[in-house]
Structures are given as C-alpha cells and as structure tokens.
Amino acid sequence: MKYISISALFLTLLLISGCSDPADRGARTITGESLMAHIESLSSDEFEGRAPASRGEELTVDYLVAQLEEMGVAPGMDDGGYIQEFPLLGQRVDAGSAGMTIRENGRSAAGLAYNTDFMAWPSNEADQVEIENAEVLYVGYGIQAPEFNWDDYKGTDVEGKILVFKNSDPSDDPELFDGESRLYYGRWSYKFEKAAEMGALGAIVIHTTPTAGYGWDVVANSWGRERFALRSEGDASDNPEFNSWLTEESSRTLFEAAGLSLDDMLEAAESMDFEPVPLEGVTMNVNLQASYSDLASRNVVGMIQGNDPDLMDEYVIFTAHHDHLGIAAPPVNGDSIYNGARDNAAGVSAVLNLANALKETETELKRSAVFLFVGAEEMGLLGSLYWANNPTVHPGKISANLNMDGMQTYGPTEDVVLVGYGRNTITDVIEQFAAEAGRTVKPDPSPEQGYFYRSDHFSMARVGIPAVFPRRGNEYIGKPEGWSATIDSVDAANYHAVTDEINEYWDIEGMVDDLRLFYRSSFYIINADEKMEWVEGDEFEAVRMEMLEDAE
Structure with missing residues (x-):
C-alpha cells in the first residue's frame, strides 16, 4: 500500500509538472470542437x-x-461596456444618370457607360457632380516616396485637374518598392488620397487585370452596390469631386484621343524620371448623382x-x-x-x-x-x-x-x-x-x-x-x-x-x-x-x- 501511495504521488507530481507550463495549458483549450x-x-x-x-x-x-x-473577459471600453459604435455614410450612385464623356478639341469623342466602361462616385459627399471640359493629366503611378527618391509630380501644379493613375507601384528594381511586392503606394486608396492631398478635381485609376490582381467584374461589383465610408468629421468638400476606375479599353481610348499610346504611357511610369503628361486637346465631362443614408456599425472590445x-x-x-x-x-x-x-x-x-x-x-x-x-x-x-x-x-x-x-x-x-x-x-x-x-x-x-x-x-x-x-x-x-x-x-x-x-x-x-x-x-x-x-x-x-x- 505504501508503494502504491508513493507511486500515485509520483504520478500526480508528474501530471502537475506536465501541466505547469501555462503556454501549454492555454493551448490545450483550443480544440476542433x-x-x-x-x-x-x-x-x-x-x-x-x-x-x-x-x-x-x-x-x-x-x-x-x-x-x-x-x-x-472584461469590457474594453471606458464607459464599462463592450461596444464601440461608429457612424457610416451610405452612398448609392444613380447608374441611369451617371455619365463620363471624353472630348477631343472641344468635340465629343467617346461616351463611356457606367459599369461597363467606368465606375465613379462623388468623393466629397455631394449629391451631384457636374464637371465640364476639365483638363486631364496623366501622373504615372502618382507616387511621392522620398525614401526612394521618387516623385512622379516633379513640382507640377495639378490643382483643378483630373488626374489619371497607373495602378500598382514600380516592380522592375528590387531595390525600389520591395521589387515585386506591392507596398501601400501601389494601392488604389493611396492614389485617391494623394489626389485629395494635391487638390485635384478628380481621380481616375486605370484598371488592368495584372496591375489590379483581379478582373473588371470585381471593380464593377464592389463599386456598383451601395458604398459605405466613415462619415467625414470635417468639411468633405475639400476632397476631389469624384474618384473613378476606367477599364483598360476605355483608358486606351482616352490616351488615343490625345495622340498617345496607353502601352507607352504605362511603360513610361516605370522610370523615376517620369514627369506628368498633359493629355493635350483632351477634356472630360463627368455627371453623377448620388443619394445617402446615415447608418451605424459596431466594434466589440474585450480586455484581459x-x-x-x-x-x-x-x-x-x-x-x-x-x-x-x-x-x-x-x-x-x-x-x-x-x-x-x-x-x-x-x-x-x-x-x-x-x-x-x-x-x-x-x-x-x-x-x-x-x-x-x-x-x-x-x-x-x-x-x-x-x-x-x-x-x-x-x-x-x-x-x-x-x-x-x-x-x-x-x-x-x-x-x-x-x-x-x-x-x-x-x-x-x-x-x-x-x-x-x-x-x-x-x-x-x-x-x-x-x-x-x-x-x-x-x-x-x-x-x-x-x-x-x-x-x-x-x-x-x-x-x-x-x-x-x-x-x-x-x-x-x-x-x-x-x-x-x-x-x-x-x-x-x-x-x-x-x-x-x-x-x-x-x-x-x-x-x-x-x-x-x-x-x-x-x-x-x-x-x-x-x-x-x-x-x-
């Protein structure tokens, strides 16, 4: 009996020792069930x-x-609760009235169809966008990255112009922008933020499947439904009047109206010596109507x-x-x-x-x-x-x-x-x-x-x-x-x-x-x-x- 008791005690100590590592103890609570x-x-x-x-x-x-x-798990909010509510602004563009027109030397050169050729929306929370004969400026990738000594703007005044961006970021040089890796400079959201910072009238991102990583249907489906954003705390009128995506085919039409090759322009953006290219003789009309809804969503926060x-x-x-x-x-x-x-x-x-x-x-x-x-x-x-x-x-x-x-x-x-x-x-x-x-x-x-x-x-x-x-x-x-x-x-x-x-x-x-x-x-x-x-x-x-x- 004494032998059994000692053995039982030894076994108990082994079990306790085996359970003493808190990392293991916590990990074992994670199961398939x-x-x-x-x-x-x-x-x-x-x-x-x-x-x-x-x-x-x-x-x-x-x-x-x-x-x-x-x-x-304790509540993580200062008010003693778990919920952090935040305001959302819903925006829905009226597809039937949305229009974008490429004009060449004062004449209409091409009318673009919403969803099929372009996606666009007011970025300043306006009910209506009416732009006529706006100048168009191609800014390559539209990147300003001082750590890489890269500036696509070269001091050009872009205020009041529609900026056209190549999607993604340069990938030819492994010493720049992490080579083939896409940094934030390559995201469409960076392009739109930069347009706002530079005082542009509007922003267009050229869609190609290689530069986006997905087809046009993803763009159309994502921006074609009701869009949501955090409601601006300040004056949203400082933003560009619109943001937009343009299909590769429509982008080609846009550049050809200025006597330029889309392929050449996309290639030119790869050089740090790139300078903005005005689309001479080309202007654009943009018409958008949008309705809005006020909503709220919630984060849940807990703390140990x-x-x-x-x-x-x-x-x-x-x-x-x-x-x-x-x-x-x-x-x-x-x-x-x-x-x-x-x-x-x-x-x-x-x-x-x-x-x-x-x-x-x-x-x-x-x-x-x-x-x-x-x-x-x-x-x-x-x-x-x-x-x-x-x-x-x-x-x-x-x-x-x-x-x-x-x-x-x-x-x-x-x-x-x-x-x-x-x-x-x-x-x-x-x-x-x-x-x-x-x-x-x-x-x-x-x-x-x-x-x-x-x-x-x-x-x-x-x-x-x-x-x-x-x-x-x-x-x-x-x-x-x-x-x-x-x-x-x-x-x-x-x-x-x-x-x-x-x-x-x-x-x-x-x-x-x-x-x-x-x-x-x-x-x-x-x-x-x-x-x-x-x-x-x-x-x-x-x-x-x-x-x-x-x-x-």
Missing part, C-alpha cells in the same frame, strides 16, 4: 450574413458580448488585464472582422445568405478561442490583452480604421497585433504563411515556436497582390503597431496529391460568394495547429521584456517612433 462551435453559429442562416447595420450584425454583436461575458506593475498598461491586440456581405438580392441558385464561414466566422472563432486560452492563464500574463472584433471590414476596413482614429488604448502602448481573417480550415500543414513576414520582430517569435513544432513560416507567396494592405492589421500598422496577418499554408499533411491546388480553386470559387460555407473540404485540425502556434507566440509576446518592433527602414517605423514618444 471549440473552434467549430463558434463557426457553425456565426455562419448559420440565422445570422443573415452579418452585414453591417443589419439585424445580422445585431445578432453577431450580441453573440460576441455574451461569449466574452461568459468567459469572464495583465499583472506586471510595469507592463500591465501595455497591450497585445487581437483583431478579427465580424461582418460579411449579408443577404444576396436576387438569390444565387436559390441561396440568398452570404454565410461567410471562412470569411470571417473562422477568424472570429480564432480570436474568441485565443481569449479563452489567455483567460485560462491570466495570472501569468504581464501585459494586457485586447480582443477587437471590428465591423464593416468588407466595406473598406472601416471598423478598424475607426478604432485606429479613436483607439481605446494608445497605439504607442501596444506591442503587437495579430489579425485573424480567414483560417486554415482544410487540414494540417507543415508550413504557415505570414503576411508581413520579416517586417517586424513578431516574425522571429512565430518562427521560434513553429520550429519547436517542426513547422516552417513562409512569406506571402503573392506579394504583388498587396495583401498586407487588405485586412484590418493594416489599420493597426498605419498607427505604428507592429502587425502580422497569418494565412493558410500549402504543404498539407496526409492529404491526396494535388490537394493544395484543389483548395486554391475551392477558395477562389467561394470568396465573397454564397457558397462560403462549411463544406466537405474542411478539416479543422489545421486550424487547431495554427491557432495553438499563434497562442504560444502571443503568450511569449505578452510576457517579453521588450515590445515588438518594425525592422529598420520599414514604411511604418517612423509613425511607430512618433507613437512611442507620444505615449510616454
């Missing part, structure tokens, strides 16, 4: 596609608040307080967008709900599971953890942008951001992809824990698509917070030959479609492995002696330094 429970709920038809400012959003927000309360007296007012922030596309009208093959299982019920489930795992080990946390579920991501990262402009904690106090947007739902992999790989020290931490698990971390295989600027971590990066966006790996374990190519096709077919549902290709164990890796990494970051940093020379390093200084 715990992940699928949230995904099944949020992607069910009951939640009506989770569109912003809808009944589906109300149900989603209520669900998130209830889950945080049940876990014991850290315990170190010197570090508890520093944070790691976890983000996921809770919205999707709502209800299809008309239905597609009899299905009217954009369920958004991967995009982004999976990401929301990931953050809820991370919150639960960190709650399990909260006594061992030095820094605090913020869990931010943002709305209106599908409308242009609006919820995260609002939070970045109205942060619940100072960005200079935040060590890192891990953003969960779509997860590995197709099975375990030897690798994991990190958008933002090598840009900040978060990469080093994730690589360390991946190596311990016998896995590898890889950079984004499609850097030319600019994914770093297409999800909510970008809003965090813009205010200096070191941020990464994990994506699924492609080296599948125990799957049939060609599985990765099959999944690429499945993902492409289901993206922003009513078919984004839990399906026969799902294997949640891949998400379990990934999320346990991210949990162990974030646990380390929360307890590290120093905050995470951008690498020297990164485009967000300067704003990080400003935020750190401002937070002191």
Whole structure:
C-alpha cells in the first residue's frame, strides 16, 4: 500500500509538472470542437450574413458580448461596456444618370457607360457632380516616396485637374518598392488620397487585370452596390469631386484621343524620371448623382488585464472582422445568405478561442490583452480604421497585433504563411515556436497582390503597431496529391460568394495547429521584456517612433 501511495504521488507530481507550463495549458483549450462551435453559429442562416447595420450584425454583436461575458473577459471600453459604435455614410450612385464623356478639341469623342466602361462616385459627399471640359493629366503611378527618391509630380501644379493613375507601384528594381511586392503606394486608396492631398478635381485609376490582381467584374461589383465610408468629421468638400476606375479599353481610348499610346504611357511610369503628361486637346465631362443614408456599425472590445506593475498598461491586440456581405438580392441558385464561414466566422472563432486560452492563464500574463472584433471590414476596413482614429488604448502602448481573417480550415500543414513576414520582430517569435513544432513560416507567396494592405492589421500598422496577418499554408499533411491546388480553386470559387460555407473540404485540425502556434507566440509576446518592433527602414517605423514618444 505504501508503494502504491508513493507511486500515485509520483504520478500526480508528474501530471502537475506536465501541466505547469501555462503556454501549454492555454493551448490545450483550443480544440476542433471549440473552434467549430463558434463557426457553425456565426455562419448559420440565422445570422443573415452579418452585414453591417443589419439585424445580422445585431445578432453577431450580441453573440460576441455574451461569449466574452461568459468567459469572464472584461469590457474594453471606458464607459464599462463592450461596444464601440461608429457612424457610416451610405452612398448609392444613380447608374441611369451617371455619365463620363471624353472630348477631343472641344468635340465629343467617346461616351463611356457606367459599369461597363467606368465606375465613379462623388468623393466629397455631394449629391451631384457636374464637371465640364476639365483638363486631364496623366501622373504615372502618382507616387511621392522620398525614401526612394521618387516623385512622379516633379513640382507640377495639378490643382483643378483630373488626374489619371497607373495602378500598382514600380516592380522592375528590387531595390525600389520591395521589387515585386506591392507596398501601400501601389494601392488604389493611396492614389485617391494623394489626389485629395494635391487638390485635384478628380481621380481616375486605370484598371488592368495584372496591375489590379483581379478582373473588371470585381471593380464593377464592389463599386456598383451601395458604398459605405466613415462619415467625414470635417468639411468633405475639400476632397476631389469624384474618384473613378476606367477599364483598360476605355483608358486606351482616352490616351488615343490625345495622340498617345496607353502601352507607352504605362511603360513610361516605370522610370523615376517620369514627369506628368498633359493629355493635350483632351477634356472630360463627368455627371453623377448620388443619394445617402446615415447608418451605424459596431466594434466589440474585450480586455484581459495583465499583472506586471510595469507592463500591465501595455497591450497585445487581437483583431478579427465580424461582418460579411449579408443577404444576396436576387438569390444565387436559390441561396440568398452570404454565410461567410471562412470569411470571417473562422477568424472570429480564432480570436474568441485565443481569449479563452489567455483567460485560462491570466495570472501569468504581464501585459494586457485586447480582443477587437471590428465591423464593416468588407466595406473598406472601416471598423478598424475607426478604432485606429479613436483607439481605446494608445497605439504607442501596444506591442503587437495579430489579425485573424480567414483560417486554415482544410487540414494540417507543415508550413504557415505570414503576411508581413520579416517586417517586424513578431516574425522571429512565430518562427521560434513553429520550429519547436517542426513547422516552417513562409512569406506571402503573392506579394504583388498587396495583401498586407487588405485586412484590418493594416489599420493597426498605419498607427505604428507592429502587425502580422497569418494565412493558410500549402504543404498539407496526409492529404491526396494535388490537394493544395484543389483548395486554391475551392477558395477562389467561394470568396465573397454564397457558397462560403462549411463544406466537405474542411478539416479543422489545421486550424487547431495554427491557432495553438499563434497562442504560444502571443503568450511569449505578452510576457517579453521588450515590445515588438518594425525592422529598420520599414514604411511604418517612423509613425511607430512618433507613437512611442507620444505615449510616454
């Protein structure tokens, strides 16, 4: 009996020892069942596609608040609540009255059709845009990047002119703009922001499938429906009168009216010696009518307080967008709900599971953890942008951001992809824990698509917070030959479609492995002696330094 008692005691000590590592203890709370429970709920038809400012959003927000309360995660707002409401301005362009005309030497040369040839909208929140005989100026990429000694404007006065931009950014020189990687300079949003900054009358981005990374149908579908933006706090009349996309064919017509070759002009933009090119003899008329609606969407914010007296007012922030596309009208093959299982019920489930795992080990946390579920991501990262402009904690106090947007739902992999790989020290931490698990971390295989600027971590990066966006790996374990190519096709077919549902290709164990890796990494970051940093020379390093200084 004495031998049995000693053996039992020894076994108990071994079990206690095995459970003593809080990172392991928290990781074990992340299971396939715990992940699928949230995904099944949020992607069910009951939640009506989770569109912003809808009944589906109300149900989603209520669900998130209830889950945080049940876990014991504290409210993250100063008023003692979980909800950060933000105003939205809905804008719908009247397609029937929208028109754009290319004029050559005072005569009409080509009338362009809305949706088919161009997409345009008032960017100054006006009800009507009526532009006649406006001068047109091609500004190449329209980039001003002093760190690369690049200025496409060369001191040209562009005020009151319609600016025409080549999409993307230069990619021929690996020493400039990270070569084939797309920086923010290459995003269409940068072009429109630059037009506003320079005092332009309007802005047109030339669409080509290679420079955009998607076809014209994506442009037409995205800008053809009701658009949403954060309502301007100041005077929106300072913005250009309109922003626009133009098809490649219509762009060719525009340049030919000035005796220029579109292909030559696109090529000319590749040189840092490029100077703006007036489209001599060419003017444009633009007519738009728009109606507006006032709406509101909501972010949900929870927090777990850290315990170190010197570090508890520093944070790691976890983000996921809770919205999707709502209800299809008309239905597609009899299905009217954009369920958004991967995009982004999976990401929301990931953050809820991370919150639960960190709650399990909260006594061992030095820094605090913020869990931010943002709305209106599908409308242009609006919820995260609002939070970045109205942060619940100072960005200079935040060590890192891990953003969960779509997860590995197709099975375990030897690798994991990190958008933002090598840009900040978060990469080093994730690589360390991946190596311990016998896995590898890889950079984004499609850097030319600019994914770093297409999800909510970008809003965090813009205010200096070191941020990464994990994506699924492609080296599948125990799957049939060609599985990765099959999944690429499945993902492409289901993206922003009513078919984004839990399906026969799902294997949640891949998400379990990934999320346990991210949990162990974030646990380390929360307890590290120093905050995470951008690498020297990164485009967000300067704003990080400003935020750190401002937070002191």
